[in-house]
Amino acid sequence: MSDMLVNLYAERETDNRIALAANGVTCKRALALDKQSIIGFVKQHFSTDNEGWADECSVALGRQPGSCFVAVSEQQPIGFACYDATAKGMVGPLGVAASYRQQGVATVLLNLCFEAMKADGYAYAVIGWVSSEDFYRKCCGAIAIPGSAPGVYSRMLNNL
Numbered sequence: 001m002s003d004m005l006v007n008l009y010a011e012r013e014t015d016n017r018i019a020l021a022a023n024g025v026t027c028k029r030a031l032a033l034d035k036q037s038i039i040g041f042v043k044q045h046f047s048t049d050n051e052g053w054a055d056e057c058s059v060a061l062g063r064q065p066g067s068c069f070v071a072v073s074e075q076q077p078i079g080f081a082c083y084d085a086t087a088k089g090m091v092g093p094l095g096v097a098a099s100y101r102q103q104g105v106a107t108v109l110l111n112l113c114f115e116a117m118k119a120d121g122y123a124y125a126v127i128g129w130v131s132s133e134d135f136y137r138k139c140c141g142a143i144a145i146p147g148s149a150p151g152v153y154s155r156m157l158n159n160l
């Protein structure tokens with residue numbers, strides 16, 4: 001699986017954040033005091049296939065300002081996205097609870113990461129170890145980086 005590159009200066013199409021908010025789903029930068037709740041959500045929904053995501057999330061939530069964005073419905077996390085977790089300039093992990101998918105939640109969370117990274121001075125974002133290139137091509141115009149696998153993940157203890 002390759003990494004993908006996103007140009008942070010490209011014009012982005014309007015996303016669904018207003019429609020989502022009207023349906024009670026808000027997306028915002030997470031606060032450290034919500035760490036246990038967000039980590040619990042990540043473990044519950046994603047840890048079977050992605051054991052390390054809770055740890056990456058923990059790093060993002062430990063920054064100041066935090067580099068984790070969360071989607072919330074009825075005061076509970078229903079999605080999350082991080083940047084600068086595994087490496088500077090990298091986006092991920094990203095996940096949306098199954099019952100909230102296909103409504104544009106992930107696209108809004110990604111756009112919030114991109115806006116924050118652009119404000120931090122980045123020109124490009126790298127999406128790490130992509131499992132669905134089609135999704136990122138569609139939602140943010142990402143392009144695969146040739147020769148990028150396994151990239152930074154080659155340092156993992158259980159080497160991919």
Ligand SMILES: CC(C)(COP(=O)(O)OP(=O)(O)OC[C@H]1O[C@@H](n2cnc3c(N)ncnc32)[C@H](O)[C@@H]1OP(=O)(O)O)[C@@H](O)C(=O)NCCC(=O)NCCS
Binds near residue numbers: 102103107108132
């Ligand atoms: C991938 C994921 C984050 C998408 O979340 P989502 O909130 O449903 O995404 P969006 O609604 O913003 O989708 C945006 C577009 O991408 C499409 N899309 C969604 N998931 C897709 C996938 N797996 N493959 C291809 N296209 C996909 C949607 O149909 C939509 O297209 P449309 O605007 O033409 O309808 C979600 O399915 C998920 O959490 N999956 C498990 C974790 C995961 O794979 N994370 C990414 C790791 S690299």
